[in-house]
Amino acid sequence: MDLGYLSTLLVWGATTAYAIALVAFALDLARRAEILGREREDARVAAATRDETVVADFVGVNRSVVIDRPGTVVGPGGYLPGRALSIAMSTTTVGLLLHVAGAVLRGVAAGRVPWANMYEFSMIGTLAAVVTFRVLCLRRDVRFLGTLVLGVVVVGLGLGLTAFYVPAGGLEPALQSYWLVIHVSIATIATGMFSVSAAASVLQLLKDSWENNSTSLAHPRWALLESLPSARALEALAFRITAVGFVLWTFTVMAGAVWAEHAWARYWGWDPKEVWSFIVWVVYAAYLHARTTRGWSGRRAAWFVLAGFATIIFNFTAVNLLLHGKHSYSGLDTGS
Amino acid sequence: MSEEQTPADTVPRTGPADRVDPGDRGVAPVLPDLGLRGTARWVWRQLTSMRVALMLLMTLAVVSVPGSVFPQRPQDPASVARFLRNNPVGGRWLDRLGFFDVYGSVWFSAVYLLLFLSLVGCILPRLWLHVTAFRARPPRAPRRFERFEVHTEIVTDASPQEVLASATRALRGGAARLRGFRVDLGTEPDGARTLAAERGSLRESGNILFHLALLGLLVAIASGQLLHYRGQAIVVEGRGFANSPSDYDTFETGTAFRQGSLVPFSLTLDRFDAEFDAASKPTTFQADVTLREADGSTRTDYILVNRPLDAGGAKVYLQGNGYAPQVTVRDAAGNVAFAGAVPFLPKDASYRSEGVIKVPDVTSGDQIGLVGSLLPTAVAEGGGFFSAYPQPGNPLLVLQVWRGDLGLDTGIPQNVYQLDSAAMTQVKGADAAPVTLLVEEGATVELPDGLGTVSFDALPRFAAFDLRYDPSLPWAASFAGCALLGLALSLFTPRRRLWLRVRAGEGEHAGRTVVAGAALARTDDAGLAAELDRVLDAVGPQDEGQDRWTSAI
Ligand code: HEM
Numbered sequence: 077m078d079l080g081y082l083s084t085l086l087v088w089g090a091t092t093a094y095a096i097a098l099v100a101f102a103l104d105l106a107r108r109a110e111i112l113g114r115e116r117e118d119a120r121v122a123a124a125t126r127d128e129t130v131v132a133d134f135v136g137v138n139r140s141v142v143i144d145r146p147g148t149v150v151g152p153g154g155y156l157p158g159r160a161l162s163i164a165m166s167t168t169t170v171g172l173l174l175h176v177a178g179a180v181l182r183g184v185a186a187g188r189v190p191w192a193n194m195y196e197f198s199m200i201g202t203l204a205a206v207v208t209f210r211v212l213c214l215r216r217d218v219r220f221l222g223t224l225v226l227g228v229v230v231v232g233l234g235l236g237l238t239a240f241y242v243p244a245g246g247l248e249p250a251l252q253s254y255w256l257v258i259h260v261s262i263a264t265i266a267t268g269m270f271s272v273s274a275a276a277s278v279l280q281l282l283k284d285s286w287e288n289n290s291t292s293l294a295h296p297r298w299a300l301l302e303s304l305p306s307a308r309a310l311e312a313l314a315f316r317i318t319a320v321g322f323v324l325w326t327f328t329v330m331a332g333a334v335w336a337e338h339a340w341a342r343y344w345g346w347d348p349k350e351v352w353s354f355i356v357w358v359v360y361a362a363y364l365h366a367r368t369t370r371g372w373s374g375r376r377a378a379w380f381v382l383a384g385f386a387t388i389i390f391n392f393t394a395v396n397l398l399l400h401g402k403h404s405y406s407g408l409d410t411g412s
Numbered sequence: 413m414s415e416e417q418t419p420a421d422t423v424p425r426t427g428p429a430d431r432v433d434p435g436d437r438g439v440a441p442v443l444p445d446l447g448l449r450g451t452a453r454w455v456w457r458q459l460t461s462m463r464v465a466l467m468l469l470m471t472l473a474v475v476s477v478p479g480s481v482f483p484q485r486p487q488d489p490a491s492v493a494r495f496l497r498n499n500p501v502g503g504r505w506l507d508r509l510g511f512f513d514v515y516g517s518v519w520f521s522a523v524y525l526l527l528f529l530s531l532v533g534c535i536l537p538r539l540w541l542h543v544t545a546f547r548a549r550p551p552r553a554p555r556r557f558e559r560f561e562v563h564t565e566i567v568t569d570a571s572p573q574e575v576l577a578s579a580t581r582a583l584r585g586g587a588a589r590l591r592g593f594r595v596d597l598g599t600e601p602d603g604a605r606t607l608a609a610e611r612g613s614l615r616e617s618g619n620i621l622f623h624l625a626l627l628g629l630l631v632a633i634a635s636g637q638l639l640h641y642r643g644q645a646i647v648v649e650g651r652g653f654a655n656s657p658s659d660y661d662t663f664e665t666g667t668a669f670r671q672g673s674l675v676p677f678s679l680t681l682d683r684f685d686a687e688f689d690a691a692s693k694p695t696t697f698q699a700d701v702t703l704r705e706a707d708g709s710t711r712t713d714y715i716l717v718n719r720p721l722d723a724g725g726a727k728v729y730l731q732g733n734g735y736a737p738q739v740t741v742r743d744a745a746g747n748v749a750f751a752g753a754v755p756f757l758p759k760d761a762s763y764r765s766e767g768v769i770k771v772p773d774v775t776s777g778d779q780i781g782l783v784g785s786l787l788p789t790a791v792a793e794g795g796g797f798f799s800a801y802p803q804p805g806n807p808l809l810v811l812q813v814w815r816g817d818l819g820l821d822t823g824i825p826q827n828v829y830q831l832d833s834a835a836m837t838q839v840k841g842a843d844a845a846p847v848t849l850l851v852e853e854g855a856t857v858e859l860p861d862g863l864g865t866v867s868f869d870a871l872p873r874f875a876a877f878d879l880r881y882d883p884s885l886p887w888a889a890s891f892a893g894c895a896l897l898g899l900a901l902s903l904f905t906p907r908r909r910l911w912l913r914v915r916a917g918e919g920e921h922a923g924r925t926v927v928a929g930a931a932l933a934r935t936d937d938a939g940l941a942a943e944l945d946r947v948l949d950a951v952g953p954q955d956e957g958q959d960r961w962t963s964a965i
């Protein structure tokens with residue numbers, strides 16, 4: 077049997093498993109919303125029947141009373157993880173195994189490292205995102221990130237398999253370099269980490285609004301936010317992942333410059349890919365500064381993480397497909 | 413700031429005082445009459461504030477964008493010219509505003525120069541503070557340990573003296589001194605012995621190293637720009653070039669270029685090897701070369717796309733390749749008017765290539781220009797031809813003939829790949845359609861109008877070499893390495909403070925020693941509680957006090 081074909085099948089299998097996990101993660105969130113929403117409602121009704129003044133008090137009270145320790149994601153509503161969550165986690169693991177097998181076979185089929193065109197970048201980048209998520213889960217309970225991370229992963233893999241797909245093949249001379257192994261692998265790992273930190277920052281923003289009793293989060297379904305760690309803990313999580321991602325990205329840009337010096341006779345030439353990698357880097361550097369600037373930490377800093385992730389996505393998609401530069405390695409004919 | 417809500421804020425930070433920006437207090441800044449010096453100081457303080465650094469970084473990201481959207485003159489002048497032709501009015505304005513050379517424009521330079529100025533103003537005082545802080549003692553033990561998230565109390569049989577000695581040993585660490593704590597011992601008025609320890613100054617060292625290395629990188633890049641030279645040459649198999657400006661097709665230097673850096677070596681292309689897979693995708697490009705060094709010694713070597721050749725302190729890169737059909741043109745009188753290999757530029761993956769054969773040296777009559785394509789593996793289709801594969805399976809020249817004045821004597825440099833047809837007319841056949849010549853390899857074909865003959869003798873390849881000399885490379889690489897190291901240190905070094913208070917036990921613990929400990933991290937730090945436990949474990953045999961409670965953040 078053709079190994080390249082088998083690899084594609086495995087990656088399709090991984091995508092399916094992730095899609096199932098995604099649904100399970102979403103069900104888990106819905107369940108949290110339901111339980112916590114019901115308990116809040118009960119508390120409100122109980123309080124209202126006891127004393128009118130308590131109602132006023134209750135509404136004014138800060139909603140977040142979350143215990144903030146690793147291993148506990150128990151909100152005041154007493155939410156405990158259930159079946160959906162464990163199904164989600166085990167299908168994620170199954171997906172991950174298929175994903176790894178698919179990536180390895182792709183490398184064997186092509187006779188080289190499996191990250192040399194856009195399909196392969198999506199495959200490895202999403203793999204890095206899932207690994208980051210899985211490894212984080214070993215160290216602290218961040219399963220609440222599952223919906224967002226797997227959402228990004230399923231979209232990324234789906235796009236890769238449908239829009240960017242090219243069959244396994246050899247390398248053109250410009251890519252025949254050990255720098256392909258170093259530069260591109262670190263870049264995709266960094267991208268995977270940035271996706272996870274973006275997910276954490278989205279939750280941080282939501283949780284922060286929740287903690288400040290934002291009226292747009294009044295619907296009972298948002299009660300699920302109560303089961304998440306505090307905005308401050310989420311910001312710390314986003315920071316740690318972004319910090320690692322940033323160091324890796326710095327390395328990526330430097331390694332890219334060294335490679336460019338080998339292949340293109342200059343280490344920096346403001347090629348569109350170089351420009352956007354630089355922009356990504358500057359945005360995340362701005363994030364690190366914002367964190368330590370009065371008035372810019374917290375919410376505003378979180379927006380920087382999202383802006384950084386947007387530039388990453390732009391760098392990967394639009395720059396490869398629309399802006400023509402030397403980095404035209406999509407493997408697709410874009411009709412230039 | 414995640415640290416803001418921790419008790420850390422009660423401990424004075426060693427950061428720059430300007431972190432609290434004047435604009436942050438919620439009042440519109442009213443400018444008092446400061447005078448010239450006062451204003452200058454105010455501007456400098458603003459410039460070196462963290463908030464302005466943040467603004468400048470964001471601005472830098474934004475002003476970088478247009479360079480990826482508009483064609484850039486230094487990289488791709490032809491596209492700029494095309495853009496200007498298609499958008500004459502808007503294009504002219506964009507051009508004036510520097511949009512076709514964004515990274516050399518005044519506004520882009522202003523942003524990054526201001527940023528680096530801000531960086532110097534920010535980092536130098538920090539460096540000074542940091543150096544003086546090396547000798548500073550860790551902050552004294554706070555009165556109440558209970559308000560720290562990580563605190564504990566144990567009882568041990570070791571004497572207070574022994575406790576302090578073993579704790580100090582555990583904190584300072586052995587060989588890995590750099591990573592250890594600075595420790596300070598003291599005695600409180602009521603007789604309790606205290607230990608204050610701090611680690612993580614590498615964090616700040618890393619931060620400063622990182623920023624200074626960025627500055628170094630900028631200087632290295634700038635000096636490379638000034639000192640470099642770069643030449644490009646298209647070389648046909650069997651030919652070569654010498655490292656001298658006149659031998660290059662294009663040659664440019666930085667403004668501080670020194671003639672002495674142009675080492676006189678020469679390079680010959682012995683053979684060029686290209687391989688392709690079944691789908692016409694290239695798999696190998698290799699240039700076998702002979703290098704004749706300045707001292708006259710020679711050696712053979714090879715150049716790949718990712719393997720430049722070191723020559724005379726510079727590097728020679730393989731940037732492109734193609735075919736250079738070897739042709740002979742005889743004029744009407746039968747004299748050889750032109751003989752040589754003419755590079756044709758490949759236009760697609762099948763190496764359909766285009767070029768011009770200019771024949772000025774006819775003994776009589778009009779000059780001749782032959783314009784057309786080379787098809788390495790020609791296949792006839794619908795009255796025309798296309799190339800099916802990049803290798804020379806069935807090479808065919810498809811040429812159209814022009815006669816007149818080539819315009820080579822005007823002294824204006826001409827593009828060798830284009831015919832200046834201003835003073836030329838295309839030769840047409842009896843049906844008034846342009847004459848097209850088909851010349852197979854090894855064949856000779858008559859030119860129309862009795863102009864002579866053209867022979868396609870052989871099909872050597874050419875390689876496009878790019879030579880670049882840049883003495884700043886090792887410097888740029890070292891600064892980049894320092895920046896990376898500094899960054900990792902500054903982001904991943906935990907900053908911890910740890911205190912012990914040791915007193916003789918009373919009541920049920922009489923005769924023993926009670927050790928209370930607390931620890932504090934500046935950042936989100938999962939290893940903090942373990943650190944305190946590690947120190948207390950080193951203190952000696954112990955039982956838990958009433959109040960053993962440690963937790964991680
Ligand atoms: C070329 C522009 C700059 C870049 C790319 C840059 C990048 C960074 C990065 C990545 C960090 C985080 C790593 C760390 O904490 O050490 C950082 C931190 C820092 N930067 Fe910059 N920086 C630049 C300019 C500046 C300027 C102009 C200032 C001062 C006005 C400044 C002051 C600081 C300070 C004080 C920190 C440490 C923050 C903390 O206490 O954690 N930087 N910078």
